[in-house]
Amino acid sequence: MREDKLAHMLEPTGFSRRSVLGAIGASAFLAGNSSVAFAKSIASPASPFPGLTKIINDYVAEKKVAGMLAAIGMGQEDPLVISAGTHKLGGDKAVDINTLWRLYSQTKPVTGMAIMMLIEDGLLKLDQPVADVLPEFANMRVLQDPEGSMDETVPARTQITIRHLLTHTAGLGYSIVSKGPILTAYYAKGITPGVVSRMPLPGTQPGPPTPDAATFSKNLASLPLVYEPGSKWSYSVSIDLLGYVVEVVSGMPLEDFLQKRMFDPLGMKDTFFRVPADRVKDFTDNYSPFGGSLIPIDPAETSIYLDEPAFAFGGAGLVGSGGDYDKFLAMLLGFGTYKGTAIMQSETAKLGMSNLLPKGTDMSGTWVANHGFGAGGRSGLGTTESPAGTFGWGGAAGTSGFVDTGNGFRAGGYTQYIPSNSYPFQSNFPKYVYADLLNQAATGGGKTSP
Template sequence: MTNPKTISPAFDRRSVLGAIGASALLGGTSATAFARSMVKDPARFPGLTKIINDYVSEKKVAGMLAAIGYQQEAPTVISAGTQSLGGTTPVSMKTLWRMYSQTKPVTGMAAMMLVEDGKLDLDQPLSEILPEFKDMQVLVDPEGAVENTVAAKSPITIRQLQTHTAGLGYTIISKGPIQKAYLAAGLTPGRVSRNPIPGVDPGAPTPDLKTFIERLAELPLVYQPGSKWSYSLSHDVLSYVIEVISGKSLDAFLQERMFGPLGMNDMFYQVPADRVGDLADNYAPFAGSLFPIDPGATSIYLDAPAFAFGSTGLVGTAADYDKFLQMLLGFGRLGDVQVMKPETAKLGMSNLLPATADLSGTWVAKQGFGAGGRVGLGTAASPAGTFGWGGAAGTAAFVDTKNGFRAGGYTQYIPSNSYPFQSEFPKYVYADLLGADAVEGKTSP
């Protein structure tokens, strides 16, 4: 199929990422002590191991893997299944997974590097960098006519882009005329399949980044800047901010400042031809069966994207994403390589939410949000020192800087709320860390 359209599945509000918070399972020093002893010992994770094995044996997924490590030591790896249902290649640390929105923290930290360089300020108006976003209009009704608008009361800022409080929309979240306008303009930076998916409007093809930004700026905001947390296209806007300021596309910037120095050699926007055999199939669970919607051998990720999406574009290995998590735990350092100052990494993993933002009814209610990921606030439902996010195909990853460990869970099914693996993954990890009764491995929602 030539010129495949970029498409965006019709997820509900929980489908991209469930809770990263670990509720009351965080146990302070006991978790720290256990974390030190867990490395290279999968037997320390009986609950998580059972859950992963159950998902595979019940054919809810083709394969599943978790990588959990203390500080910057090698991770414990728990895995089961294969890269394709009925296939013979087991999932491993070299398997390529569609990261989807796990791209956002990567883009967020790239933007923090420019803050560190003194070339960007969190409270800087976006229009100083991208004049297209000056004098924005805002919908009177978030689901109402796109012609019914009022002037924005304040400018969009970089802080708001980092924290999804800029007022921008998203086809997977927005409803009504603004969603249709986004689809018609090709404002859909997420690739799922070469083939049409029943019931899903693929919209117009996604344009190049400059055109994408121009079309986005012409449309009204969904909310007043700084007023509401609402999942959005903000990290794709940051992709262009990074390009304008650095003079390099996001993928080139990441390669120079993050991927190259950290040895993240298996993180791609386009899967190389010689790595096709490592790309897992992506499935849609339906009526107790798995339907392949993006087989690795013919994946849409073998084609170049319209641009390096800051929100959803990366495909990579668990090993490479683990290096990113190690860097965060090292507050900008992995081994002898320092890619950002400790204070920059800490700032990016801190609560950057504007005080004016309404969080009620959102995924981050009573929690914080930093540079592209959820932040713990030190409560039972929001453990201190935690930072992470997940992706639309069921992946999840987080760091716990207080207890000094990191964890990533990888599989491929879409939408991610088809099963509770993503939303419950942190709880599974903490339950084993604290010696709690093993989770029973029930995988039905």
Template sequence: MNMMVSRRALLGGMALGGAVSLLPGAALAWKDAGADLYPATHGFIKGFVDRRELAGTLAAIGKAQGGATFFGAGTQAMDSAKPVGPDTLWRLYSMTKPITGIAAMLLIEDGRMRLDQPIADFLPAFAKMNVQATPDGSLTDVRPARTRITVRHLLTHTAGLGYNIIQKGPIRDAYNRDGLVGGQVSRLPIPGLPPITPAPSLEVFADRLAKLPLVYEPGTRWSYSLSLDLLGRVIEVASGQPFEVFLQERIFTPLGMGSTWFHVPQGAVARLSTNYFPLGPVLFPVDPATNSIYLDPPPMPYGGGGLVSSARDYDRFLAMLLGEGETEGVRIMTPETARLAMSNLLGDDVDRRGTFIEGEGFGAGGRVSLAGSATGEGVFGWGGAAGTIGFVDRTRGYRVGGYTQYMPAEALPFQRDFGKAFYRDVMR
């Protein structure tokens, strides 16, 4: 059975430095320069294994276009002796969002869609949307939307859409009923969570979503949502290809990301880590690697939270971003498009109060730091529900990834404080 995440389990992205158990003892995965080059980051990630809070942790840090430094501690699972490494597979969850955002930017560069084009040009069912009079209130007390949803709105979570992990009341129940979810967690039944049958395709997903009211007027408020999943359907229609095929042909294959999938092939199962729920001093294996829900094709390719990848692969994606569309002699987009994708695409009038990005900007699927941010301008990236985090710092010329597997991400401070540890190393 596909068990969808709890309200908090897919939140992801809250950590650019500002978001006695059954575990084995600490074990460094391999000898390298990590401890010398990045001592604060090394000590931070190793500490979770030393304290027996996590099975394995990993960091991947690269400077400019040079090779990444990979360093880690622990193993792929509590019951595994295999150390984590650059090719260990991790559930990215919402770290999928920047990849989907870049896919949309490729189509904008191709001239197949425009940043401020209404998505109804591709999905006519979204031409006339209603908005709840009271967010999370009645499904029948609605009014016509004054603004049509655009591609920019989907990229930046300002379309007015909801998330079953965020919303409450009737709209959350409707999302659950219609299978409008942004990912999957386990084959196991999870106490307290309703059984949900996910929409069987991106087309059905979009059609069902269009029939429900919006939570907010488009363009007025940043609200974490299913917008990047819906964008996957827009990409399908605009490109004339299945979403997953477009990603493979335009991003994964050119960049050499040979270990990035929506489901793990049998030949790669030995590299998959286990995902855990921390329950006091014990880690409960909610998605064991040997029986993972990611071993089967998903009902649909979740553009907001569906990918599995390795640190080595995701570093290639980050290297492309840091290279403004190019890495290792391969260019997938122009510098102008890459800079636009990583810029703040939000207007000053977008309400961000009380959200994950209060005081920050947002680009093509990832948070954008502003002049007043602790890091200053130039940081772009996002995190995932199972504790992962990835970002580029264009000002200082770094690409950074932190990897482990537990959820919800706020259950432990790995994701929240990983960026802080990194900046202690590079800003000392």
């Protein structure tokens, strides 16, 4: 697709709302890495990622986690895999590339790229009002105070667009970050996409179940926005709403669209919104670190992920293997193509990984301050703090995934503990990867292929 054709498309331990599902993602890429030509060290490391390997082994040996895995690959090559531990504490099944992990917000870039595919198809435009697809969003109002009275609102000056929804600038709230009356209203109307456990968890509020996607959309539109669209970056349910946009525009539920257009073509056979009964043997337990111990909050055998969700939560619903998510990352690294299979045009993939934030968006005090944001993930701005060609996000149970198109590699880190800020693994994962790569480059790499 030509550039001119595409131009028109224009989360101390303990639970809190923010930490349960609010994955911060792959944060703070190592400053200055984008200009270092170290990617070849992946292909021939003398001692593959010794720093990261030690960290993974130490986490398991110290029983901070049951199991942990990293998958790191160059270009379209199969990934190098580093793993330790088992699916559950005291278990005997070792984690491997086919182990199933709760991906939570790592679902967001997947849904974001599904939207980009519909833009490429000509069925959506980047700056198209979502009200064209979901009329209930035509006349939104905005809280005068984000934490204030629901009765004190003003008409929104700007229509919510697809761009706003992709970049968390639509002004929508999130039960994991919002406060005040709007939070109470979200719970009352079941605007709580995402699941954690069958048991009640400290710091969370009981409420009605999340409704079907159409009702979810109408309930969301019936409430005021937290911010004027386009004015501020605020983590939100916007990507879950985009999952419904996919359904309305494509005529297929999100899970069917992804299966047909992405998962099947990429050979992603281990990615689900609901874990099949015959795959429980491959599924991990999820834990909460507490008082130096791991408390099981979602054992695989009785996991809430064995139930049919209210709808496919495009912002937090996927379970998948490290191998499968690596294929998704490799496709992004190949600018839409994986081992000869084209999922989207290169210009579409590049646009989705670029900075799509509306001009003038207030990023102060946010998780992504001094970074860009693309189709569901953080994107590099071309600075030492935010290197060009980087794109990725993470999940609430400690997972992390990103690509570095400038250096030609991708990396994913997988484990299961919640909240994700209990340990620094998720937030520091990119730093661990880059540190080993820089050391490899400084020593000239090695001669042994992984």
